[in-house]
Amino acid sequence: MAWYKIAEPSDLSKPFLKKISAGGKSLCLVNADGELSVTAAKCPHAGADLSQGWCENGRLICPFHRYAYDLKTGRGAPGQNDYVRIYPVENRADGIYVQVKSWLEKLTGK
Numbered sequence: 882m883a884w885y886k887i888a889e890p891s892d893l894s895k896p897f898l899k900k901i902s903a904g905g906k907s908l909c910l911v912n913a914d915g916e917l918s919v920t921a922a923k924c925p926h927a928g929a930d931l932s933q934g935w936c937e938n939g940r941l942i943c944p945f946h947r948y949a950y951d952l953k954t955g956r957g958a959p960g961q962n963d964y965v966r967i968y969p970v971e972n973r974a975d976g977i978y979v980q981v982k983s984w985l986e987k988l989t990g991k
């Protein structure tokens with residue numbers, strides 16, 4: 882697993898939701914109430930772009946059918962029976978980093 886820098890140091894006092902890419906993956910970087918999360922960008926329900934959604938009460942809301950996903954666990958709201966993948970994220974002095982498997986690690990299985 883490799884760490885990728887995905888954003889410059891950011892002011893976390895303002896919420897944001899951005900589509901980013903790292904390690905060949907499309908991801909969604911979220912700052913909700915000063916807490917950073919990184920999710921897969923594709924909604925597990927029907928593939929909508931979650932970066933076009935919004936946050937409510939610690940959940941990321943999909944813009945298509947308004948399914949909700951917990952920003953810490955990725956678990957869907959009760960009754961959805963699904964989840965979105967969550968990736969490790971760190972706010973470092975020189976920027977924001979996410980940990981994902983690189984395409985080479987996926988190819989070689991290491």
Ligand code: FES
Nearest residue numbers: 924926927943946
């Ligand atoms: S595509 Fe996201 S809730 Fe349906």
